[in-house]
Amino acid sequence: MTEQELVERARKGDESAFEVLVTDNEKRIYNLCRRLTGNPEDAAELTQEAFLNAWRGLGRFQGESSFSTWLYRLASNACIDFLRKEKRRQNLSMTVSLDDEEEARQVELPDERYTPERELERTEVRQAVAAGLERLTPEHRQVLVMREINGLSYAExxxxxxxxxxxxxxxxxxxxxxxxKVLTERGNFFGELSSRK
Structure with missing residues (x-):
């Protein structure tokens, strides 16, 4: 069954069709939320909020984009709203992790192709970028995560x-x-951030 057919069935109240849509998209949406918030618990809550908003808003979904793109927008907006509220509270340290669980497991396995020094350099680079992302506005962090980490095109x-x-x-x-600028100020500038155009 296509995504569009599932959406049409879900609009008519078919919860099992919506459940398939959730299953098809939940990992991608969770990873987006986790990278934007830097906190697994907040990411899980915001992922749930995005799906709840999607369920409630199915009647307003026009189909001008794919359901997954629309869902991505709902999740992204929920994260930006959350980050703005948290910034006002100033009581939450926002740490962005550039590793997902699969990558973290791979790092734990010994890799003969890399020396310990090279692995340390890569870890330091990830930490410097994560700290730099933390200092950006939510809007700047959002587009960099979408482009550089999630690999979305400009059009997407x-x-x-x-x-x-x-x-x-x-x-x-x-x-x-x-x-x-942030990386340069901290002495961590290590070359071009991206060669992707």
Whole structure:
């Protein structure tokens, strides 16, 4: 059954169809939330909130984009709202992890191709980028995570955020410059952040 057929059935109240949509998208949405918030518990809660909002909003879903893109937008918006509230509270340390669970397990396995020194360098780079991302605005962090970590195209990011492609490109350029500035200030600038165009 296609995604569109599942959405149509879910709109008519078919909970099992919606459950399939959740299963198909939950890992990707959780990873987005985790990377934006840096906290597994917050990510799980925001993932649940995104799916709840999707269930409640199915009647308003126009189908102009895919369901998964629409869901990505709902989750992204929930995370940005959360980060803004948390920033106002100033009582939560936002730490961004650039590793997902599978990568973390791979790092634990010995890899003969890399020396311990090289592994330490990579760890330090990840930590420097994570600390740099933490200092960016939620909007800049959002577009960098979507582009550099999740690998979304400019068009996909534009669809998720409701922005023109040119606006997405300029926002990403400003976010890269902001991250470069943070890394330079801390003595951690290690070259171009991305060669992806």
């Amino acid at each position: 990011i534009g669809a998720v955020l409701g922005l023109e492609e040119g606006t997405v490109k300029s926002r990403i350029a400003r976010a890269r410059n902001a991250l470069r």
